[in-house]
Amino acid sequence: MATSSEAGLFLLLALAKSAVVLVILLTSIAYIVWVERKVVARIQSRWGPYLVGPHGLLQPIADALKFLFKEDIVPLEVDRVVYWLAPFLTFTLAFLSIAVIPFGGTFAFRGHPIAFQITDLNVGLLFVFAVTSLGVYSIALAGWSANSKYPLFGGLRSSAQMISYELSLGLGVVGVLMIAGTLSLRGIVEGQQGFWHIGGLPILPRWNVFLQPVGFLIYFTAAVAETNRVPFDLPEGETELVGGFHTEYSSFKFAMFFMAEYANMVTVSCLATLLFFGGWLGPAFGPAPVRALLSVFWFCLKVFGFLFFYIWMRGTLPRFRYDQLMAFGWKFLVPLALLNILVTSFVIAWLSA
Amino acid sequence: MTALFYICATVAVLAALNVIVQRTPVYSALSLIVVLCSLAVVYLLLGAEFMAVIQVIVYAGAIMVLFVLVIMLLNAGREVPSHRSRLAHWVGAPLVAAFLIEVLIVVWRQFPAATTSPAPALDAGPTAIGHLLFRNYVLPFEVTSILILVAVLGAVVLAKKEF
Amino acid sequence: MVPLSHYLALSVILFVLGAAGFVIRRNIVTIFMCIELMLNAANLAFVAFSRHLGNLDGQIFAFFVIVVAAAEAAVGLAIIIAIYRNRGSLNIEDVDSMKL
Numbered sequence: 001m002a003t004s005s006e007a008g009l010f011l012l013l014a015l016a017k018s019a020v021v022l023v024i025l026l027t028s029i030a031y032i033v034w035v036e037r038k039v040v041a042r043i044q045s046r047w048g049p050y051l052v053g054p055h056g057l058l059q060p061i062a063d064a065l066k067f068l069f070k071e072d073i074v075p076l077e078v079d080r081v082v083y084w085l086a087p088f089l090t091f092t093l094a095f096l097s098i099a100v101i102p103f104g105g106t107f108a109f110r111g112h113p114i115a116f117q118i119t120d121l122n123v124g125l126l127f128v129f130a131v132t133s134l135g136v137y138s139i140a141l142a143g144w145s146a147n148s149k150y151p152l153f154g155g156l157r158s159s160a161q162m163i164s165y166e167l168s169l170g171l172g173v174v175g176v177l178m179i180a181g182t183l184s185l186r187g188i189v190e191g192q193q194g195f196w197h198i199g200g201l202p203i204l205p206r207w208n209v210f211l212q213p214v215g216f217l218i219y220f221t222a223a224v225a226e227t228n229r230v231p232f233d234l235p236e237g238e239t240e241l242v243g244g245f246h247t248e249y250s251s252f253k254f255a256m257f258f259m260a261e262y263a264n265m266v267t268v269s270c271l272a273t274l275l276f277f278g279g280w281l282g283p284a285f286g287p288a289p290v291r292a293l294l295s296v297f298w299f300c301l302k303v304f305g306f307l308f309f310y311i312w313m314r315g316t317l318p319r320f321r322y323d324q325l326m327a328f329g330w331k332f333l334v335p336l337a338l339l340n341i342l343v344t345s346f347v348i349a350w351l352s353a
Numbered sequence: 354m355t356a357l358f359y360i361c362a363t364v365a366v367l368a369a370l371n372v373i374v375q376r377t378p379v380y381s382a383l384s385l386i387v388v389l390c391s392l393a394v395v396y397l398l399l400g401a402e403f404m405a406v407i408q409v410i411v412y413a414g415a416i417m418v419l420f421v422l423v424i425m426l427l428n429a430g431r432e433v434p435s436h437r438s439r440l441a442h443w444v445g446a447p448l449v450a451a452f453l454i455e456v457l458i459v460v461w462r463q464f465p466a467a468t469t470s471p472a473p474a475l476d477a478g479p480t481a482i483g484h485l486l487f488r489n490y491v492l493p494f495e496v497t498s499i500l501i502l503v504a505v506l507g508a509v510v511l512a513k514k515e516f
Numbered sequence: 517m518v519p520l521s522h523y524l525a526l527s528v529i530l531f532v533l534g535a536a537g538f539v540i541r542r543n544i545v546t547i548f549m550c551i552e553l554m555l556n557a558a559n560l561a562f563v564a565f566s567r568h569l570g571n572l573d574g575q576i577f578a579f580f581v582i583v584v585a586a587a588e589a590a591v592g593l594a595i596i597i598a599i600y601r602n603r604g605s606l607n608i609e610d611v612d613s614m615k616l
Contacts, residue, residue: 133415156426159418366530388553461521507591508593514601
């Protein structure tokens, strides 16, 4: 920072961006829940919420009011400090990784370039992994603090599952990093610009999913396991472990776990589009402000596609048994990811020779 | 920037104090995680961004998870106060304080604030560290990979149930 | 600019706190955590020196310290689990059958 007024402006801009992103994210989480209930209901040949507001669109608001006013039951034998800490920790960590995600290109505001991103770390991807690693604690602590059998088992199983799939999550992305040559998320997307041409005609956009299909599958599978969603949602399945690690939580603290799960889903989908599907790149036309907004639109469209796929899987697939889940993570995904890294590095070395 | 260092240093020292004072192991583990994360911020302030994220991912996100899971599995409850001599209490605390002050004085004399100024900012990003790690230090790197393999095998064998 | 001695002072304080905790505490897992605290204090010293001497070797060494600490934590916790299975207690005063 050269002058303190520059520093002040930087801080103000960062705060403004954070506020906008948080508000948008919280609203979208509420409506992702609505979309999920509607889509899963249609898959199961029923209507879903339709009473509150047209097509049940005010249902999330009704649910939020319910969570706020419901009685907060705290069992006697819980460990007070950790019981209160766990939901807030989950909630904070879930919204922390949004700080490095670029939603669109840059636009110029009175000569200053402003990026649709709160901050661009040059170890941005590692920052997201760091936040994911810390997310394991919230579930383990939630399960432990409830001082009861089922939450403890749910918490331990879930944390073991998360640390197992964290490994394949990281390894699946290494292929993309070798191609991009940078850990900055903006840099990875900018490396995917342009098209491949055959005979002068642009055939395919230069998205990393076409260069790293196996890497994409590994990443997405590990990401679904990380967010504890179907088919890897054993730790919170109702038929298996009562409520899993959030059994002893009620009203607002339960709502925080709930929101954190959907925020994690959003983060993972954003990363999948940035790393493999070209982020905000898409057909751009018109004057500069329109281009900037169009980039955000393409990004949101791709993220919504991934979220829809998540919801589709929830309505369709059965869940893995715990030992199948762990065997799949360690004995299949990790060797496959290592093989992917090996093959990618050989191809890169051969092509640059 | 400098204010942030002093804030993080205070947080780290208070959390470290909490580690050694708490009777419940889970609270000690959580305080140690706070120490690790504040040290990661200090590394960021030192310009070592790669070390900062590695500290969080590996130390706070993997090693401490191991600690927390073991504490939960072994159900380590509150610690009972020791039955040792009270004399050790009354003599020990001043001795620790004396040790601390002595080492601080040595450090202060050795590196006076006026004469030590940092070298020009070096690029400590992943590329630079990768260059060093895989060229100059490739032998220790490979040796540590064998070390980790041995540690995994050892841990599995030691913690297995005897039937 | 924060002078080097301040970083080293923080490192020293954390180290002494870790050493004091190592001697005071009775629970094996807490003792182990104090060891990790001491290792972190050493890491901080390495990274601080690396910055002030303009040399990346300090950070490489800190990286190796983290890796070795991970290996040591894994084996140490496995030993703790084995001790718990044999003695039924995590109190280090109960693991003294080789004392004179």
